[in-house]
Amino acid sequence: MFVPGTRQRLTGWGRTAPSVATVVRPASRDEASAALDTIGARGVTARGLGRAYGDAAQNGGGTVLDCTALDAIGAVDAERGTVVAGGGASLDAIGRAIAAHGWVLPVVPGTRIVTVGGAIAADVHGKGHHRDGSFGAHVEAITLVLPDGETREVTRASDRALFDATTGGMGLTGVIAAATLRLERASGTVRVTTTRTRDLDATMLALVEADARHRYSVAWIDLVGGRGRGIVGAADRIDLDAPSARGEAGRRALRLAVPAVVPVNLVRHASVRAFNELWLRRPIRAEALQSFDAFNAPLDALGAWPRLYGPRGLLQYQCALPIGADAALRTIVEAIADGAPAVPAFAVLKRLGAAGDGPLSFPIEGWTLAVDFPAGAPVLGAFLDTLDERVAAAGGRVYLAKDARMRAEMVPLMYPRIDEWRETQARVDPRGVLTSDLDRRLGLTRGATRGPR
Amino acid sequence: MTDATGRARTVLVLGGGSEIGLAITRALVERGARGVVLAARRPEALDAPAEALRSAGANVEVIPFDAEQIDAQESVIIDAFDRARARTGDVDIAIVAFGRLDERDVLQETPAEAGHIAALNYAGAVASALAIAQQMVAQGHGTLIVLSSVAGQHARPSMAPYAGAKAGLDAFTDALRDALRGTGVRVMTVRPGWVYSRMTVGQRSMPFAVMPERVAADVLSGLDGGATVVWTPRIVRYVALALRWLPRWATRLGFRVTSMRRPRNR
Numbered sequence A: 001m002f003v004p005g006t007r008q009r010l011t012g013w014g015r016t017a018p019s020v021a022t023v024v025r026p027a028s029r030d031e032a033s034a035a036l037d038t039i040g041a042r043g044v045t046a047r048g049l050g051r052a053y054g055d056a057a058q059n060g061g062g063t064v065l066d067c068t069a070l071d072a073i074g075a076v077d078a079e080r081g082t083v084v085a086g087g088g089a090s091l092d093a094i095g096r097a098i099a100a101h102g103w104v105l106p107v108v109p110g111t112r113i114v115t116v117g118g119a120i121a122a123d124v125h126g127k128g129h130h131r132d133g134s135f136g137a138h139v140e141a142i143t144l145v146l147p148d149g150e151t152r153e154v155t156r157a158s159d160r161a162l163f164d165a166t167t168g169g170m171g172l173t174g175v176i177a178a179a180t181l182r183l184e185r186a187s188g189t190v191r192v193t194t195t196r197t198r199d200l201d202a203t204m205l206a207l208v209e210a211d212a213r214h215r216y217s218v219a220w221i222d223l224v225g226g227r228g229r230g231i232v233g234a235a236d237r238i239d240l241d242a243p244s245a246r247g248e249a250g251r252r253a254l255r256l257a258v259p260a261v262v263p264v265n266l267v268r269h270a271s272v273r274a275f276n277e278l279w280l281r282r283p284i285r286a287e288a289l290q291s292f293d294a295f296n297a298p299l300d301a302l303g304a305w306p307r308l309y310g311p312r313g314l315l316q317y318q319c320a321l322p323i324g325a326d327a328a329l330r331t332i333v334e335a336i337a338d339g340a341p342a343v344p345a346f347a348v349l350k351r352l353g354a355a356g357d358g359p360l361s362f363p364i365e366g367w368t369l370a371v372d373f374p375a376g377a378p379v380l381g382a383f384l385d386t387l388d389e390r391v392a393a394a395g396g397r398v399y400l401a402k403d404a405r406m407r408a409e410m411v412p413l414m415y416p417r418i419d420e421w422r423e424t425q426a427r428v429d430p431r432g433v434l435t436s437d438l439d440r441r442l443g444l445t446r447g448a449t450r451g452p453r
Numbered sequence B: 001m002t003d004a005t006g007r008a009r010t011v012l013v014l015g016g017g018s019e020i021g022l023a024i025t026r027a028l029v030e031r032g033a034r035g036v037v038l039a040a041r042r043p044e045a046l047d048a049p050a051e052a053l054r055s056a057g058a059n060v061e062v063i064p065f066d067a068e069q070i071d072a073q074e075s076v077i078i079d080a081f082d083r084a085r086a087r088t089g090d091v092d093i094a095i096v097a098f099g100r101l102d103e104r105d106v107l108q109e110t111p112a113e114a115g116h117i118a119a120l121n122y123a124g125a126v127a128s129a130l131a132i133a134q135q136m137v138a139q140g141h142g143t144l145i146v147l148s149s150v151a152g153q154h155a156r157p158s159m160a161p162y163a164g165a166k167a168g169l170d171a172f173t174d175a176l177r178d179a180l181r182g183t184g185v186r187v188m189t190v191r192p193g194w195v196y197s198r199m200t201v202g203q204r205s206m207p208f209a210v211m212p213e214r215v216a217a218d219v220l221s222g223l224d225g226g227a228t229v230v231w232t233p234r235i236v237r238y239v240a241l242a243l244r245w246l247p248r249w250a251t252r253l254g255f256r257v258t259s260m261r262r263p264r265n266r
């Protein structure tokens, strides 16, 4: 079977570091496995909805398997509380398909527009990580198309090492054709508590307190007009039997469209300062009912918002710091607020719960900080390198699904279980068919390239 | 790949001993490049610059390369890409920096020597640029930097074969850029004015002469700004433009005046 492809220029969500690849869109599992059979020297990368910010779902000169046609969503198995969904099905579509019957996905990242494959490959976390763990914790089985074309149903019982290496494995252990996801019977409405905090310590304290009492929590912090003041949102799903539990609460989210071409970066110091001022001083209601989606993924209403950053795009720096690294978090936040060579336009702070099982899975118990910068500033790279070193020294790591610039040397420091992961990866991909621009840059599958000399 | 902050990781220089090529490479290494392949006619002469790049943190390899051997160019360049890949990854930036200038009145030049200068600066550079472009198309990304010259915009009798070759190379580079649309490969033409380097040593310096480091700085800001053509220093663009519009007799007079100035020391 020959599956035709087209040459396309691809980037991640941040619109940086483009490369050109042959994009093939298999319509079935068989087509996916046939496509794997005809791979050239530059290998293959699976791609979902391209919401990873960096170069994880691109493969310069090679093949990219656009998995979004593998989007079948089965009927909910009400007894077991599971659904089987294609690797290319979006969490948005799944959420809509199951909501009417009173089911929800237990873990949804800050955008619903991601695929099941992308959610497993990055082992994504949501605002309830301190309670729910990451996406992989709620996956029962993964249908994996391996590089040799074989399709295998992988569970924790059948092949624990491969299952774990796939959750957080950035697509490098096989193409996720489908997965069995555990659901939860719950309302799509949340009761949201919002508080304003005056500095970083207050924000951190508010998050710790919120985590003890609420299922979801997050803080938006200001690093332009302040050094960590912000707004802390905490939320809980309301009782399914409550009168307003079905359907969306409150007003429908306002839909705004960003123009197709924004010729310059609009995200500048002054505009961000003004925005943060308005955002932080806006009247907040201490408690309100809101749809979970509006609380969880407010940016989804903005569509292609990265265009606001102009042609050079944006870069998100997301790191995790372990318990006990509060001092490191403070220095990093201060370093960004005081000395970042690009405007830290948007920053989110959250606490993470216990780590999952994936050797390359990002979340570790402690803090996670995510900061968006316009990508153009040439000295930003060197600045972020210094943050990497602080993060690694504190026992933390940078999120691979957001990264588009880290140096390969940092990987073994940040992901100490990389060798264990490589062993499993090499077992299923001995010929080295699976790769990506991210993999080539960081040497994930092949090991870091040699240092000087 | 050149990353989201515009940092290239691996650099290939054809004409690895070129002072301009090395200045650009040094600037790229200072910005974070980790792998350098210097392809040079006399590798043994590159010990010092290679060592300097190493102490700046780069993994440096020097390989033999003679641009006049046009039939051998492709295999040397493929080998250079492979070596780079085995060490630090795909070649993100390749610089075609070799060149030779014999400054003397064209009528005093031997026809054979004039032909060799034209062949190296034009045919040699065309073969290099194309071989690099093809390798970069295959990897789906990359930036090709071609050292053209202001001389190619206005040919003087004292460097006629060189200037003619640069004019041809400049035109070829424009067409190559168009051909590469949609491939992920970017082409930058650099048109320096008069630069203090081995090439110009002992010559009378021209107005607006600059050091190779200035060329490097302009090239890097061109990379950041997405430029396709970089004139360096900037002013030479307007000088070249003026020379284009002035009648030939006036520019002849102008050259006489500038070449009466005493040579400046480096």
Ligand SMILES: Cc1cc2nc3c(=O)[nH]c(=O)nc-3n(C[C@H](O)[C@H](O)[C@H](O)COP(=O)(O)OP(=O)(O)OC[C@H]3O[C@@H](n4cnc5c(N)ncnc54)[C@H](O)[C@@H]3O)c2cc1C
Pocket (backbone or CB within 6 Å): A013, A045, A046, A047, A048, A049, A050, A051, A052, A053, A056, A057, A067, A087, A088, A108, A109, A110, A111, A113, A114, A115, A116, A117, A118, A119, A121, A122, A123, A124, A125, A126, A127, A170, A171, A172, A174, A175, A176, A177, A299, A401, A402, A436
């Ligand atoms: C606004 C926004 C908010 C976000 N918030 C969060 C958050 O709160 N928490 C969080 O964890 N992440 C968050 N993310 C990141 C996002 O959830 C991840 O990057 C996710 O992987 C994107 O999924 P995707 O389908 O778009 O995959 P892509 O971006 O297309 O690919 C991402 C990775 O998954 C692999 N992959 C994709 N499909 C498959 C498949 N079928 N089989 C095998 N591998 C595959 C790719 O190879 C690649 O390595 C956010 C992103 C955005 C844009």
Ligand SMILES: NC(=O)c1ccc[n+]([C@@H]2O[C@H](COP(=O)([O-])OP(=O)(O)OC[C@H]3O[C@@H](n4cnc5c(N)ncnc54)[C@H](OP(=O)(O)O)[C@@H]3O)[C@@H](O)[C@H]2O)c1
Pocket (backbone or CB within 6 Å): B014, B015, B016, B017, B018, B019, B020, B021, B040, B041, B042, B065, B066, B067, B068, B096, B097, B098, B099, B100, B120, B147, B148, B149, B150, B151, B191, B192, B193, B194, B195, B196, B197, B198, B199, B200
């Ligand atoms: N200097 C200027 O004023 C100026 C102005 C405009 C444009 N340029 C262009 O900029 C580029 C770099 O020049 P530069 O100033 O850096 O001069 P340079 O230091 O003299 O460098 C030129 C290099 O080309 C190499 N070379 C010559 N013949 C070769 C061959 N057959 N094969 C391989 N390499 C060969 C030389 O090697 P050897 O050392 O072995 O000879 C030398 O290292 C050239 O293309 C030049 O035309 C220079």
